[in-house]
């Protein structure tokens with residue numbers, strides 16, 4: 001299977017109060033196209049740092065990182081090239097949806113397409129298609145303040161998918177949601193994986209681990225376990241995207 005994310009022996013050291021702390025210490029991880037991987041670990045173990053590095057939002061001190069065939073580190077690319085990669089190849093979902101409050105659900109998704117240079121009409125069609133697929137066809141014109149937390153997070157997933165990314169990076173996307181709504185969001189991400197997107201999710205939520213193909217555990221900046229999740233046995237549910245989706 002094609003790897004959409006390869007992290008190889010990555011280290012990251014932060015200085016704090018004159019002390020050097022190795023937050024990542026030779027961590028390696030791959031995510032293949034079509035695979036949904038959970039990243040678990042205790043608080044402070046380096047999960048978010050690893051995700052930021054995978055998203056070219058932070059730079060490792062050592063090791064290599066390749067996303068969608070582009071070696072990001074240790075190569076030195078101009079920030080403009082990293083920005084273009086983030087826009088085109090990576091979708092981000094965070095704990096909070098962080099929608100633009102004065103734009104409707106559809107406009108929030110369209111914005112991601114505009115920023116990537118899509119014409120207005122195409123952006124509008126794409127936003128409508130995605131939000132309808134994600135169960136928000138009736139909420140296209142709603143402002144974020146009129147949507148529930150779960151609905152806002154579904155808009156955030158649609159926004160992350162807008163530019164047909166190869167990779168989705170999600171940092172605790174269900175932390176602010178109750179169990180059922182959190183699971184819904186993970187099922188949407190699973191649906192994206194089924195269309196060929198590689199999905200890496202930082203999660204503390206053990207209740208939905210059955211949706212993941214692999215579960216990777218990190219402790220003290222090192223990967224301590226990398227094993228099959230129960231979805232690998234074919235037991236997971238997922239939203240079905242249309243055949244034209246993600247092509």
Ligand SMILES: Nc1ncnc2c1ncn2[C@@H]1O[C@H](COP(=O)(O)OP(=O)(O)OP(=O)(O)O)[C@@H](O)[C@H]1O
Nearest residue numbers: 014015016023041042043044045046047048049050
């Ligand atoms: N920019 C920074 N400067 C200094 N220390 C940092 C920086 N970013 C992260 N750290 C430290 O690195 C360690 C790992 O942080 P990280 O956010 O990656 O952990 P985490 O596993 O995501 O934790 P949590 O589950 O609590 O979100 C923490 O001790 C944190 O304080």
